[in-house]
Structures are given as C-alpha cells and as structure tokens.
Amino acid sequence: MELRKELPEVFEEFAEARKNSFLAIKKIKDAGTPIVGVFCTYLPREIANAMGAAVVGLCSVSDETIPDAEKDLPRNLCPLIKSSYGFARTDKCPFFYFSDLVVGETTCDGKKKMYEMLAEFKSVHVVQLPNSQTEDGYELYRKELIRFKEVLEEKFEIKITEEAIAKEIKKRNGINRALTRLQYTMAQDPAPVMGLDIINTVYGSGFQMNTDTLEETIDAVTDKIEKEYQEGKNIGKRPRILVTGSPSGGAALKVIRAIEENGGVVVCFENCTGMKPLAEVDEENPDVYDALSRKYLSIGCSCMSPNKARMELLEKLIKDFKVDAVVDLVLQACHTYNVETAMVKKLVKDKMGIPYTVVETDYSQADVGQIQTRMAAFIEML
Template identity: 85%
Template sequence: MVELKKELPEIFEEFAEQRKNSFLAIKEVKEKEIPVVGVFCTYLPREIPNAMGAAVVGLCSVSDETIPDAEKDLPRNLCPLIKSSYGFAKTDKCPFFYFSDLVVGETTCDGKKKMYEMLADFKPVHVVELPNCQTEDGIQLYKKELLRFKKVLEDKFETTITDEAILHQIKLRNGINKALRRLQYVMANDPAPVNGLDVINTVYGSGFDIKTEGLEDRINAVTDKIEKEYTEGKNIGKKPRILVTGSPSGGAALKVIRAIEDNGGVVVCFENCTGMKPLAMVDEENPDVYDALARKYLNIGCSCMSPNKNRLDLLDELIDDFQVDGVVDLVLQACHTYNVETALVKKLVKDKKGIPYTVVETDYSQADIEQINTRMAAFIEML
C-alpha cells in the first residue's frame, strides 16, 4: 500500500479550487445585494431560485470539523453528513450558510427532516415536502410543492418568477448536466484516461461554481483536453475498474476513493449523487415547466424512495457502459436507507451482473483510514 499524494494534472486545475473561490465569489454577490439561496439535496431544482437571479449554493457539509459542536444538540449516532451540515450552520463557520438568505431543505431521510426543524431556530428555513414514492400521484404532489416553493421565493424576495425564466434555466442546467455526463463518460474508455479522483473533484467543484452561464463550456473544455490527450496516447494503463455507489462521497469520504486508487484500482464511475445520479435531462418540450421539473427530479434514485427501482436500473446500465470489474458500496454511518439497500445492490451486482461487490461503512473521521486501505487492497487484488 502506498501513501497517496498525486500531483493534480493541469487539466483539472480550474475546478480544483472552486469551493474556495466560491467563498470569495459569494461575498461579492452579497455586496451586489443578489439573494443567496442555500440548498442541500439534488432533489431540489436549482432552476427555480436561479430563475429569479439568485445565487444558489450547496450546503451539504462533508468535513468532521464541526461535528463536536453539532453533537451538543444532536445524537452522536447520526449520519455524519447531517451532523456536519448542522454544525457548520450553528457555528457560522461556512460562508455559504452565513450568507444564505434562505436555506431550503427537503423531506428526504428522517435524520435530515428532524435536523431542519432545529436549524429553523437560527436560520430562515423552508422545507419542501418530497414524496417518497415515484408514482403519478407523487409527481403531482411534488409539482404542487415546487409551485409553493416558487411562491415562497416570490414573497420573501418581492419578485416574480416567470415560466420563461424557468425554461431558460432548464436549458442552461440541461447543458451543464450534458457536459458533466460527457466528462464522466471519458472514463468508459479502457484503459482509463485519468484517475477517477480527479474527475470527481472536477464534477464536485463545478457544483460550487455559482456562475451557471458559461459553465457548460468550461466543463466541456476539460473533457476536450482529456479526449485530445487520450487520442495522443496518454492514459493511466490497465487497472481493475471500480464503480462507487451509495451515500454521497465528497469531502472526507473521498478517503475511500483514495484507498481504491492508491491500491491499484481506478474508479471509473460514481453512481451516487456526487456523480451520475442527478444528471438526467428535464423535458424542454413540456409546456408546463413545473410538471417537467417534478418529473425529472422526483425520478432520482435515492434510497429515501420506496421502492427505489431507479437506482438499481441506473446501476445495471452503468456497470455495462463503464465495463466495471467490481462495485464498492459506500455507506455513511447511521444512514439506514442506504444501509438497508446494500442487500438489494449486492444481489444485483453479484447475481445478475456476476461481478464482485463490497460495502464500506464509514464516517468523516480519519480513524479508519488504515482499515479501509487494507480492505480495498484485498478487494482489488481479487479482481
């Protein structure tokens, strides 16, 4: 096993510092009196706040820095993502929280729902009711909720959100998502052109780019460079190809990705919310923009849905597209929904697809790094 300290290929530099740059950009946005809306989850259509000219920032926190502060109010045995997010809001250590005029949550998992109730004591919070079933009734309910969210924004910020502005944002976001898909699909090549960690840091970093105009082109420029270098013969050589699924894998959870790539594998695909899961297109031809948004977003295959067939269908497709040799299911501690689903994912991966599967349960601390390293080394060796 080796220590990971890779030099960042030049291709990825633009987005590597994106989160830090966004902290500076958000201060400028505030000085111009542009509203800032903080969001947690991929189920929330950013198109709606973007349509009123707001800057939309992601609030899901992925470090253990504020967990001790959070644990003064929340149970210790709770998902680290929830504790970290609450801790950053409580301590005002995150500029995105600090500058958010409105924080928007959704009724996803139980821990998050209850955390939002407590967050409302010290932040302006609006909770969108997310149906937990992807039925036609669920879509209609979600459409109503999105219209209610639009009204909340209009009342709070004394503005009007037109359907034309929403459609413009739908087209913009579709373009960004298309570019993010294209970037991730460079990893379908075998041998892979670059490391998975670099690709996912770029995808993750682009989520913090609050200048959505032109973002599609900036992402495409990265992909163009990778493709050009690949045709010129640059690649990382043949390695066991891993797909990562499960809870979001950004920030401190990247230790699992590092362990895979340090030990001879390459993560060619991220099925989770950090990667491919949220990148379906909104139907631009649907004359009812809220219906179009509800249909795309409610279809996301997160474990808070019951049943969650869409996750399994997407996994089935991605394992083939990316010629995957093995699947690593990353579960954040105390995430009951993803934990329960490991049985269904294991069945799909081992029985239907006929490839090896393993689960890694972890938190945002560094305490289990050696153990994860050992387990990933053993998993990759058997591929």
C-alpha cells in the first residue's frame, strides 16, 4: 500500500476551474453568446443550453461582499443570500456582471425577497417552485419550465425546440453519470483520495464552459484514480464521514478541511454540490418538460415538505459508502435545513446506529479554531 500525500495533478484543472472561468466569461460575452446566470440545482440548465447559452452558477460562497450586502439586507440572513447579493451589487463577480439574465427560484423566503431587490439593477426572472413532490407539483413545475423557455425565447429572440432540449438532456445525463461514477470511487475502503479533492472537482465541473467534452474529462479523472488505486495508492484507513446539510462550497469547506486534517476522510457529500442533484432525466419520456420537471423536482432539498427524498438518499448513501459517522453542515439562518437536523439525527443515530453531529457556521473564518477542536474530538471518538 502506498499512502497518497501530494495533491494529485489530476485535480488541479478542476480546482482552478472557477478562476479560469472568470477569464473565459468575457471572451464568451464578446463572441455574442447569451449568458444566463442561475442559483440552484432545481433549475434545468438544459433549457438555456438548448438555445446555445452559456449557463453560469451565481451562488457566492465568500464573506468578501457581505458588509456591502448588509447595507440593504438584514445581518441575521443566510450568508449565501447575502454573499450572492453583495457580489451582484458591487460588480465584483464577472458572472453577475456579464449575465444577460439572472434566473432565481423560490426555494426559500430569503431568496425570494432578495430577487425583488436584485431586479432593481439586473434583468431577473423567477421560476416558481412547488413545495411538495406530488403530481400537482410536477404539473405546476412543468408549466413553469415552459414559461421559462418562453421568457428566454422572447428576450433573446430565438426559438428553443424540444429536439434541442432532448439533445441537452442526453448530454447532461452523461455528465451526471460521470460525476456519480467519480464520487463512487470513494466507496472503496480505504478511500483512494481525500474528499476535499473530490468535492473541488465536482464543484469545479459546474464552471466548465465547454460541456461538450465535460463527461469525457471527468471520466478521465476517474480512470486515473481507479488505475492508481489498483496499483495500491490510497490514503490509508481513516474514519469515513458523510457530509450533509446546506449548500456548501468555498468558505464552508473549512468544515471539510477540519475533518480531514484531524484524521477523518469525507467519503460522500449528500448536499447539492455532491450527490443530491445527480439523478438522470428520463430520455424515453416524449414530453421533455414533464421529464425535466420530474427529475429536478425530485431533488431532496429541505424546502420540500415532506422531504422523504432526502432521507431515502441519505440512508442509501450511508450504506453504499460504508459510512462511520455523519456531519450535518448548516449555514446560519438556513432555517429549513436547521429544522431538518432533528429528522436527520433520528435517521442516522436511531435507525442507522452511527454517530452524528451538527456544525452551524457561516462564511467567515472566525470559527475555524472552534470547528477544528470539535472535529478533532468527534474523529477521536470514532
């Protein structure tokens, strides 16, 4: 067995993807390509991609612009909302600056009100999201997706065909299969690499502008990991942690670092930067809008009530990845995820019989020492 110590070169391209995409976005804009900014995994990128638009993620994960945001927004608001608004307000994010249309979705009350303020200085369209995964909900969301398509057609003076959407569905399914395969390399014990490398790769893939070759690029990463694992390269035996909870990335990765710097390894990310949004769209469904509605609305976000899909996915992932413990990462003032901690704890501790803890944090670095101490004690207990 060879213990892996260095950052594998295979991850470097994805780790730099967000920075590189800042440089690429102006070239795309100058070439006349429409740019659509989105916030959430509930919004099907396939529809905007079908008209040839570049789709960029807008959720910001830094505290840099939060003081600017707090000039308009309350301090006791979710840091993701404040950060996103702050970057738009200050023009410090090229994605916001160059977006021809910003698309929001009604996942939480804070976001809904923020979109109203954002619309004062950006072109904004809000997709109304049902709060339950029922047949009525699927039909409502199907109509919203058609309305979204019509908004794009009117704004950009272009026709979006169902054939073009079906082509993008197939492409996105391939990308999601590749991302799933990559993350499932961590089901091996001992784990082949550190979890931070995997999540940076998955997160970075969302900023790759050329989606035509993205599936092959991700598969190449997975092929290399599997080849080196067969040659005996891995990180050695460590307690295996699953991370669930609020959307995480950027500054929130301090929790992942604390887990792994204190002897654990994050083998699975259930949240929306990980496994949560990777189910495939039914390519056999002749109604592309119904197919998209059913796939995307099935995502187990805490804004859904009831949220059975999250609990079912968590139970499956705990088994598949041979998890030793679960860490629930909750952003401050993210009320729906905070309320669900009681339900997750019941599943993890009472039903699955494994340790569980909650970490509530924001995007500042003020609590890094406290988180390090807590995660060290938690890993030691395991």
